Amino acid sequence: xxxxxxxxxxxxxxxxxxxxxxxxxxxxxxxxxxxxxxxxxxxxxxxxxxxxxxxxxxxxxxxxxxxxxxxxxxxxxxxxxxxxxxxxxxxxxxxxxxxxxxxxxxxxxxxxxxxxxxxxxxxxxxxxxxxxxxxxxxxxxxxxxxxxxxxxxxxxxxxxxxxxxxxxxxxxxxxxxxxxxxxxxxxxxxxxxxxxxxxxxxxxxxxxxxxxxxxxxxxxxxxxxxxxxxxxxxxxxxxxxxxxxxxxx
Ligand SMILES: NC(=O)c1ccc[n+]([C@@H]2O[C@H](COP(=O)([O-])OP(=O)(O)OC[C@H]3O[C@@H](n4cnc5c(N)ncnc54)[C@H](O)[C@@H]3O)[C@@H](O)[C@H]2O)c1
Numbered sequence: 001x002x003x004x005x006x007x008x009x010x011x012x013x014x015x016x017x018x019x020x021x022x023x024x025x026x027x028x029x030x031x032x033x034x035x036x037x038x039x040x041x042x043x044x045x046x047x048x049x050x051x052x053x054x055x056x057x058x059x060x061x062x063x064x065x066x067x068x069x070x071x072x073x074x075x076x077x078x079x080x081x082x083x084x085x086x087x088x089x090x091x092x093x094x095x096x097x098x099x100x101x102x103x104x105x106x107x108x109x110x111x112x113x114x115x116x117x118x119x120x121x122x123x124x125x126x127x128x129x130x131x132x133x134x135x136x137x138x139x140x141x142x143x144x145x146x147x148x149x150x151x152x153x154x155x156x157x158x159x160x161x162x163x164x165x166x167x168x169x170x171x172x173x174x175x176x177x178x179x180x181x182x183x184x185x186x187x188x189x190x191x192x193x194x195x196x197x198x199x200x201x202x203x204x205x206x207x208x209x210x211x212x213x214x215x216x217x218x219x220x221x222x223x224x225x226x227x228x229x230x231x232x233x234x235x236x237x238x239x240x241x242x243x244x245x246x247x248x249x
Contacts, residue, residue: 004073006030009083011038013181017208030069056083056109066116076120078219081110082131088142088187099145106149125168127219130157132175161228170227172218176211177234201236
């Protein structure tokens with residue numbers, strides 16, 4: 001039986017690269033996104049994939065979309081909660097609407113999608129991979145909403161792992177470092193890009209594919225004894241501690 005992955009935010013960026021890698025490895029993929037034209041063009045020509053339109057922060061839409069996925073594919077073996085938004089700003093300028101919008105997609109969306117897929121994942125003894133961020137591991141300016149939402153996703157993953165292990169469901173979290181996607185390029189100036197290159201031990205951004213490789217591994221049977229883990233795919237950024245450029249050789 002071919003396995004089925006449900007990937008949210010699959011119309012572009014890390015989600016699209018993840019969907020493509022699953023397909024290469026013989027999975028079928030439910031590609032879910034709220035951007036209908038982008039999802040249609042991403043999904044076109046991808047054999048084994050099907051598009052599902054849904055805003056992950058809307059409970060009723062989530063219920064309907066997961067029911068549609070199950071009606072079409074009959075099973076869900078892996079859920080990748082990748083859909084996310086970035087809105088960076090100082091605390092004083094982050095009004096409640098901006099805060100709620102980030103929380104609704106980045107945190108509520110992960111909770112809702114995971115809950116809606118629970119019975120299906122129990123049946124397959126499946127896996128959840130939540131996409132957080134290095135911004136959930138290390139605090140920084142301008143990320144009061146984004147960083148807090150991603151730190152919450154890390155804790156949510158551990159809650160899920162602790163509770164759902166008994167059902168045979170593995171739950172892990174991937175924290176990407178910077179990747180040149182539309183989301184990142186909207187908030188990264190050239191100055192920020194240069195500073196990241198300087199601060200990251202591998203001295204570069206990651207690629208969508210490099211993040212997808214970690215996600216697909218964690219969904220696969222190769223990771224059958226791995227649950228509750230937080231894996232930073234970040235070129236070493238999280239591990240650097242006092243990473244002062246002045247201390248470099
Ligand atoms: N790119 C980076 O540098 C980076 C770093 C760390 C973490 N991340 C995380 O990786 C994930 C993917 O990011 P990306 O860089 O590929 O972004 P992206 O903007 O290229 O893609 C995100 C996709 O999610 C979809 N989406 C957004 N809100 C949605 C909603 N409410 N319902 C359904 N779909 C929705 C968008 O339409 C888009 O197709 C996000 O969770 C992001 O926070 C990205």
